[in-house]
Amino acid sequence: MSKIKKVVSLVTSLAMAGAVTAGLTGCGDSKGEDTLLWYVFGDKPADLDTVLAKANEIIEPEIGMKLDMQYIDSASYTSKMKNIMAAHEKYDLAFTGFVNPYQEAVALGGLYDITDLVKETGLDKEMPDFYLDSASVDGRIYGIPNVQVVSNPVSICMDKSLAEEIGVDMKAIEDAAQNAKNFEDVKAYSVLLDDLFAKVHAARPDLYVMNPTYDLLIDPFYEQVVSETYIRKDGSSDEIVIDMETEEGKFSAEKLNEWFNKGYIRNDISSTGTAVASNEEWRKIAVRSTTWKPGQDAYDVERYGEEQVYAKLCKPYVGRTSALATMTSVGADSKHPKEAVELLKLMNTNKELFNIICWGIEGTHYTVADNGHIAEVENSGYNGIGQNAWRFGNQFNALLLENQEDDTWEKTEQMNNDAIKSKMLGFVPNTDVITNELANITNVADEYKAKREFGTIEVSKWDKEYADKLDKAGIHKVRDELQKQYDEFLNK
Amino acid sequence: MKKQKLINQIILCTFFSIFCGLIIFPFWLLVSASLSDSASLLETGYRIIPKPLDLSAYGYIMRNPQQILNAYGITFTFSVTSMVFGVLLMAMIAYPLSRSGLKGRNAINFYLYFTMLFSGGLVPTYIIISSVLHLNNTLWVYILPGLISPWYVFMMRTFFAGIPDAIMESARIDGASEYKILFGIVIPLSKPVLATVALFVFLAKWNDWNTALIYITDSKLYSLQYLLQKMVEDINILKENATVSAINDLSKLPTETVRMAMAVVAAGPALIVFPFFQKYFVKGLTVGSVKG
Numbered sequence: 013m014s015k016i017k018k019v020v021s022l023v024t025s026l027a028m029a030g031a032v033t034a035g036l037t038g039c040g041d042s043k044g045e046d047t048l049l050w051y052v053f054g055d056k057p058a059d060l061d062t063v064l065a066k067a068n069e070i071i072e073p074e075i076g077m078k079l080d081m082q083y084i085d086s087a088s089y090t091s092k093m094k095n096i097m098a099a100h101e102k103y104d105l106a107f108t109g110f111v112n113p114y115q116e117a118v119a120l121g122g123l124y125d126i127t128d129l130v131k132e133t134g135l136d137k138e139m140p141d142f143y144l145d146s147a148s149v150d151g152r153i154y155g156i157p158n159v160q161v162v163s164n165p166v167s168i169c170m171d172k173s174l175a176e177e178i179g180v181d182m183k184a185i186e187d188a189a190q191n192a193k194n195f196e197d198v199k200a201y202s203v204l205l206d207d208l209f210a211k212v213h214a215a216r217p218d219l220y221v222m223n224p225t226y227d228l229l230i231d232p233f234y235e236q237v238v239s240e241t242y243i244r245k246d247g248s249s250d251e252i253v254i255d256m257e258t259e260e261g262k263f264s265a266e267k268l269n270e271w272f273n274k275g276y277i278r279n280d281i282s283s284t285g286t287a288v289a290s291n292e293e294w295r296k297i298a299v300r301s302t303t304w305k306p307g308q309d310a311y312d313v314e315r316y317g318e319e320q321v322y323a324k325l326c327k328p329y330v331g332r333t334s335a336l337a338t339m340t341s342v343g344a345d346s347k348h349p350k351e352a353v354e355l356l357k358l359m360n361t362n363k364e365l366f367n368i369i370c371w372g373i374e375g376t377h378y379t380v381a382d383n384g385h386i387a388e389v390e391n392s393g394y395n396g397i398g399q400n401a402w403r404f405g406n407q408f409n410a411l412l413l414e415n416q417e418d419d420t421w422e423k424t425e426q427m428n429n430d431a432i433k434s435k436m437l438g439f440v441p442n443t444d445v446i447t448n449e450l451a452n453i454t455n456v457a458d459e460y461k462a463k464r465e466f467g468t469i470e471v472s473k474w475d476k477e478y479a480d481k482l483d484k485a486g487i488h489k490v491r492d493e494l495q496k497q498y499d500e501f502l503n504k
Numbered sequence: 505m506k507k508q509k510l511i512n513q514i515i516l517c518t519f520f521s522i523f524c525g526l527i528i529f530p531f532w533l534l535v536s537a538s539l540s541d542s543a544s545l546l547e548t549g550y551r552i553i554p555k556p557l558d559l560s561a562y563g564y565i566m567r568n569p570q571q572i573l574n575a576y577g578i579t580f581t582f583s584v585t586s587m588v589f590g591v592l593l594m595a596m597i598a599y600p601l602s603r604s605g606l607k608g609r610n611a612i613n614f615y616l617y618f619t620m621l622f623s624g625g626l627v628p629t630y631i632i633i634s635s636v637l638h639l640n641n642t643l644w645v646y647i648l649p650g651l652i653s654p655w656y657v658f659m660m661r662t663f664f665a666g667i668p669d670a671i672m673e674s675a676r677i678d679g680a681s682e683y684k685i686l687f688g689i690v691i692p693l694s695k696p697v698l699a700t701v702a703l704f705v706f707l708a709k710w711n712d713w714n715t716a717l718i719y720i721t722d723s724k725l726y727s728l729q730y731l732l733q734k735m736v737e738d739i740n741i742l743k744e745n746a747t748v749s750a751i752n753d754l755s756k757l758p759t760e761t762v763r764m765a766m767a768v769v770a771a772g773p774a775l776i777v778f779p780f781f782q783k784y785f786v787k788g789l790t791v792g793s794v795k796g
Contacts, residue, residue: 087737088717098627
């Protein structure tokens with residue numbers, strides 16, 4: 013009995029001690045009224061405070077306030093921001109985009125309407141119009157796209173040595189895809205792919221021939237609108253269509269099945285998915301489906317261990333949501349929206365400030381070579397922030413790393429500006445009336461994902477069933493509603 | 505008759521052997537994958553016996569153990585604290601409720617029961633915890649919310665009510681106070697239910713990643729399970745959005761074997777704890793208390 017008591021009291025006192033220390037570590041971090049709070053996603057760098065102090069030397073004289081940046085890890089960024097917005101906690105700036113989706117945040121009422129402030133501060137003059145056009149929801153702007161590459165075309169690439177060995181002409185494939193105007197052209201392009209895959213398979217049976225990361229026969233020609241609805245990229249038609257109801261959709265499913273049966277695609281793809289998590293895994297795929305942007309070539313040499321040849325399957329194209337992937341928004345309950353927008357403008361215009369936030373302090377966190385390119389100091393406490401400079405503002409302000417070409421940003425900017433712009437830019441579908449249908453469609457699409465996207469089963473065995481289920485889930489209602497809204501948008 | 509019994513035994517044993525196998529198999533695959541080298545995992549997929557045996561995944565974790573050790577410390581601290589205080593407080597609520605003499609017993613019961621049926625929902629809970637109580641980014645947020653679970657209180661109450669009144673009666677005649685009765689008689693007699701609840705609370709806290717997902721931004725306070733969740737989720741986000749932007753430096757991500765090894769490291773202690781509690785599950789109530 014006394015033994016038990018001793019053990020119990022020991023455990024209790026240990027627990028108490030734990031609880032007390034726990035209490036000590038928790039203290040609020042309010043930084044006062046003259047500070048702008050900016051949420052970005054990622055892991056907090058150790059030297060953040062030093063870097064912010066340096067950045068504030070520039071920010072404070074300009075806008076009269078200091079900046080406090082809070083990093084939230086990417087795994088929980090979306091859910092944490094959702095709670096922060098729903099609880100109306102005060103914050104001034106936050107990353108919105110592929111995490112913390114912009115349109116959802118707007119719908120939640122978590123973002124400040126900065127349409128007027130953008131004009132007042134002149135921020136709208138600092139970037140091409142199509143960025144802000146993309147971000148407008150019913151004519152109002154709730155966030156500023158962080159300028160970066162938004163027009164990267166879908167592409168395939170393979171090792172140059174292999175391409176030469178089997179004698180394929182990637183340029184021919186590129187031309188066939190880029191110039192395809194109708195279904196007949198797509199068929200002709202698919203023949204070239206067939207030929208390429210067959211040759212690769214014969215030469216390197218140890219590799220997976222391809223990885224259906226995206227649809228080689230759909231994505232070069234169609235832009236996804238919402239869910240399983242698409243629209244032509246070339247602007248030849250304003251009709252919103254359903255994937256499997258197009259000639260290309262059906263054809264693509266059949267082709268995928270053919271490629272799967274020939275062993276071009278890994279046979280356990282239904283369980284592994286198309287995601288590729290490591291460079292080693294990429295090297296096991298012969299024809300890699302990726303996207304292309306200026307500077308990609310040098311980067312890919314490192315990634316795949318060899319020089320690559322590319323076929324860009326479509327011309328550079330800015331889709332409806334391309335610029336919405338990386339943005340910065342002002343918090344709905346911010347007390348200093350004007351200063352927040354001014355800070356955003358500063359991040360877009362002041363290269364020195366932008367590069368402090370991206371790379372830290374010269375000498376401590378990075379070194380500059382003679383040609384103006386920089387190298388990060390290893391384990392400096394501010395590593396890897398600048399590689400993702402698109403989190404903070406205009407990426408074209410960022411200093412270049414040693415392995416990047418001098419004119420990377422100029423070329424990227426050129427590509428963005430010259431790219432075909434989707435006619436849908438600025439069209440924000442209101443999905444309130446079709447929420448249930450969209451959820452149902454997602455469920456059905458997920459169920460048939462392996463069959464449709466990876467080609468695991470013969471098409472005739474499931475296509476009718478799939479079409480039927482999609483119809484019951486309400487795909488036609490969704491299409492009609494989107495079409496109606498889009499027509500209204502076009503008539504404006 | 506005897507033969508029938510034997511056949512029954514065989515059927516039962518076969519059934520449960522298969523059942524055990526089904527449970528152990530996935531876990532074994534996990535362990536096996538964590539002991540493989542990443543290249544052969546890509547080449548041949550998962551194997552039941554790793555070939556060649558490769559400890560580099562564990563080596564990778566051990567080379568930079570700071571984060572894991574820290575998460576271990578955090579998880580262990582709040583799991584044990586919650587377990588001790590949770591069981592103590594719940595027993596102290598359950599005991600009076602189990603006695604018939606308590607006034608307003610039904611009202612208190614209903615008050616507890618009500619919280620089982622209705623909750624405030626995520627956003628109001630979030631507002632209370634972060635804006636009113638300011639518990640976010642403290643260890644307390646792991647411990648305090650949900651410390652008292654009405655379900656376990658009722659479980660204990662029912663168990664306590666099963667202890668014969670005669671025992672407490674005799675204690676009272678001998679001059680014992682209610683506290684003395686609770687800690688001297690009821691609790692020692694109720695080890696099975698206390699152990700059960702303690703284990704459940706411990707496991708629930710040990711496996712808690714959701715709290716950190718919502719309330720913790722300070723990486724020093726990440727719980728172990730959240731660290732795992734984050735690792736997998738970070739990779740998913742990078743993979744899903746590789747085409748969106750420039751995030752495509754995959755070489756820095758932990759390989760699949762490392763992720764498996766992390767899962768093994770995180771699951772380990774919970775597996776070891778279980779057998780210590782198990783003896784209490786088997787033991788019945790009142791192990792010979794009112795003998796005469």
